[in-house]
Amino acid sequence: xxxxxxxxxxxxxxxxxxxxxxxxxxxxxxxxxxxxxxxxxxxxxxxxxxxxxxxxxxxxxxxxxxxxxxxxxxxxxxxxxxxxxxxxxxxxxxxxxxxxxxxxxxxxxxxxxxxxxxxxxxxxxxxxxxxxxxxxxxxxxxxxxxxxxxxxxxxxxxxxxxxxxxxxxxxxxxxxxxxxxxxxxxxxxxxxxxxxxxxxxxxxxxxxxxxxxxxxxxxxxxxxxxxxxxxxxx
Numbered sequence: 001x002x003x004x005x006x007x008x009x010x011x012x013x014x015x016x017x018x019x020x021x022x023x024x025x026x027x028x029x030x031x032x033x034x035x036x037x038x039x040x041x042x043x044x045x046x047x048x049x050x051x052x053x054x055x056x057x058x059x060x061x062x063x064x065x066x067x068x069x070x071x072x073x074x075x076x077x078x079x080x081x082x083x084x085x086x087x088x089x090x091x092x093x094x095x096x097x098x099x100x101x102x103x104x105x106x107x108x109x110x111x112x113x114x115x116x117x118x119x120x121x122x123x124x125x126x127x128x129x130x131x132x133x134x135x136x137x138x139x140x141x142x143x144x145x146x147x148x149x150x151x152x153x154x155x156x157x158x159x160x161x162x163x164x165x166x167x168x169x170x171x172x173x174x175x176x177x178x179x180x181x182x183x184x185x186x187x188x189x190x191x192x193x194x195x196x197x198x199x200x201x202x203x204x205x206x207x208x209x210x211x212x213x214x215x216x217x218x219x220x221x222x223x224x225x226x227x228x229x230x231x232x233x234x
Contacts, residue, residue, distance in 0.1 A: 111176035
């Protein structure tokens with residue numbers, strides 16, 4: 001039986017050694033490929049289904065009882081309200097990386113598949129590991145997520161703990177881009193976000209330490225759906 005990949009390796013441009021480009025960079029050429037269009041269609045449909053489930057899932061999680069984790073490492077981290085720096089780093093990283101990725105059609109597509117897998121992994125682990133946040137949590141309401149969950153900004157979801165979505169998202173972005181500067185900057189941002197969510201007490205250290213592994217797993221899985229272009233090693 002012949003298997004048709006969602007994106008064919010033939011559609012991906014080869015990159016000369018030492019060149020900073022890793023994709024054909026032309027949306028017109030990419031969209032002319034049936035496999036590329038098919039992958040976008042499947043991705044869009046899956047996102048519609050998943051995002052329709054997200055609000056109800058997290059509202060259920062918020063009502064579910066859970067356990068307080070023992071975390072000696074968290075006790076060593078100072079406690080302060082750092083919500084503004086967290087959001088600035090998080091959404092700043094998203095905007096910067098998306099700006100870069102939109103010029104690389106296949107890498108952009110792989111990054112979105114990676115994010116879909118990351119959401120599925122995170123919902124699965126949150127379901128399997130029922131926790132309540134640290135007792136000295138400092139609320140960190142996100143107005144954007146309040147729109148998604150149809151709640152007031154003051155009613156933040158706090159039991160979405162294992163693993164850290166903020167940290168894993170920035171790690172995923174660091175994996176999705178190419179180039180030493182871009183990857184290095186986003187890696188630093190991911191470390192800072194991971195530290196700051198601990199300072200804010202919205203996560204346990206276990207949530208943050210596990211986040212890079214799950215981000216890598218999601219991006220790795222996305223590579224089987226969208227075969228990456230020849231990459232310049234950073």
